[in-house]
Amino acid sequence: MTKPASDVPEARLVEGGKLGGDAPDDKARASKGAPVKGSPLGLVLPIMTIVAGIVVAAAAWWVFVKAPVQYGYTADGRLNGSSLFFTQKIFYFHVGHAFMLFAAVGVAGIASAIFLKTRNPKWDDIAAAAVDEAVMFGAAVLVTGSLWAKAAWDVWWNWEPRLTMSLLLWLILVGYALVRKFAGPSADRVAAGMAIFGMVGVPFIYKMVGEDSHPPSGANGVVMNLGTEYKTAFGLSALAFLLWFLVLTIMRVQSTRAEREVRELRERGLDLGVLS
Amino acid sequence: MSVLRQAGRIAWKDLRIELRSKEIVLTMVFFAALLCVIYSFAFPRDVKAIRGAAPGMLWVALAFTGTIALGRAFDRERENDTMRALLLAPVPRLSVFLGKALAMSALILAVAVVAVPLLALWLNAPLLDFPAELAIVVVLGVIGISLVGSVFAATLLKVRSRDVLLPVILYPLLVPLFVAGTKTTAALVAEVPNLDIAWYWIRFLGVYDAAFLVLSLWTFESLVIE
Numbered sequence: 202m203t204k205p206a207s208d209v210p211e212a213r214l215v216e217g218g219k220l221g222g223d224a225p226d227d228k229a230r231a232s233k234g235a236p237v238k239g240s241p242l243g244l245v246l247p248i249m250t251i252v253a254g255i256v257v258a259a260a261a262w263w264v265f266v267k268a269p270v271q272y273g274y275t276a277d278g279r280l281n282g283s284s285l286f287f288t289q290k291i292f293y294f295h296v297g298h299a300f301m302l303f304a305a306v307g308v309a310g311i312a313s314a315i316f317l318k319t320r321n322p323k324w325d326d327i328a329a330a331a332v333d334e335a336v337m338f339g340a341a342v343l344v345t346g347s348l349w350a351k352a353a354w355d356v357w358w359n360w361e362p363r364l365t366m367s368l369l370l371w372l373i374l375v376g377y378a379l380v381r382k383f384a385g386p387s388a389d390r391v392a393a394g395m396a397i398f399g400m401v402g403v404p405f406i407y408k409m410v411g412e413d414s415h416p417p418s419g420a421n422g423v424v425m426n427l428g429t430e431y432k433t434a435f436g437l438s439a440l441a442f443l444l445w446f447l448v449l450t451i452m453r454v455q456s457t458r459a460e461r462e463v464r465e466l467r468e469r470g471l472d473l474g475v476l477s
Numbered sequence: 478m479s480v481l482r483q484a485g486r487i488a489w490k491d492l493r494i495e496l497r498s499k500e501i502v503l504t505m506v507f508f509a510a511l512l513c514v515i516y517s518f519a520f521p522r523d524v525k526a527i528r529g530a531a532p533g534m535l536w537v538a539l540a541f542t543g544t545i546a547l548g549r550a551f552d553r554e555r556e557n558d559t560m561r562a563l564l565l566a567p568v569p570r571l572s573v574f575l576g577k578a579l580a581m582s583a584l585i586l587a588v589a590v591v592a593v594p595l596l597a598l599w600l601n602a603p604l605l606d607f608p609a610e611l612a613i614v615v616v617l618g619v620i621g622i623s624l625v626g627s628v629f630a631a632t633l634l635k636v637r638s639r640d641v642l643l644p645v646i647l648y649p650l651l652v653p654l655f656v657a658g659t660k661t662t663a664a665l666v667a668e669v670p671n672l673d674i675a676w677y678w679i680r681f682l683g684v685y686d687a688a689f690l691v692l693s694l695w696t697f698e699s700l701v702i703e
Contacts (some may be wrong), residue, residue, distance in 0.1 A: 405684075
């Protein structure tokens, strides 16, 4: 950040610009040639991407090759032959994605709170990136959950509490994404408010959904008494999706940041009459 | 002058404007009445179905009228840029927010006061069997809608697509409130009314309102100031 602005034209551009009174942090960033390359995450990202790739592959191998096919057991230990079998593999993907959905709500809420407090757009980028990824992850949760419900209970959607909760959180995130897209110049503020309110609402949604669980959910019985192979496969896939989520989010943050920097530079250029 | 008294003055200012024009109350009450008419044609009218559907009808009506009223009330502050004047006024911004939320609650409650008897009358729904409990839950629900709604209606004041975005923001955030309200009302109008369940959800709503009151007070200023 404190790297002296070596190339003269850019330094002049900042100093002579009408927006010269911006935050020092902003100036320093704008005066750097290639912001993305210079970011402290520059080296971390490729390494993380490779690690995430390896873990995703390992998880896939473990899930499909190593972990035995699950014979569905009911809560009292009877073999529930008709329902699960290969479909149970969905579980590894479904829950991994769901964790990320929940994590994203927390990340977006906290980053938005810091953004509102400090008005540093860095934090807003993080919230926006987390929500962007979470919208995709949430869609995966809902689709896999729906497939699971069809296999286990023979309905596409049965308002199973955790699935309902995922849906409600996902709706908040989709709302956030819509606000970001359509609220114009004040989109960052409005969206930050929505993320904070959404995060505070989570315990209420949790409580509400828990009280409202009408269908008997067999999932508890199936999930809780897993053998070691299942647990390893589950842990691996959860880790894989965590890494994958982090890699995607960091990339998204960097691209958002680069977009903003280009926009700011362009505005400065326009103000100075360098660009037209 | 204390924060609450200032809030009261701001609320009274809003209500006095409304009392002079009666624009929001009259249009919203008419809108709610139209909704009740549509309900009576859209849903089966036998007693059993009505017992199941009436709670949802009431809360959907409150949600719809609430968002429309919020949008219109804050439009008034936008038209002459009076929101800026309000925020510049030498009072804490907390009182501006509280005053706005208070006035909104009063307006939406005025609609509820008409909508509930209308639903009970036209649909023959036993909504008025437990008037005290129903009043408490409606008041708590309306307060919650007004709190969260005022924060976001004020934040969206300068956004061009605010009319579309307000429900997009509010409804996902208010789902727990609507569910709690519907559950309470359902417990009250059920064939065998269950006051325990009703009070559980009323307490839930109370905690919900308290949490979002604190959050609104905390975020209002930084959300509204550009």
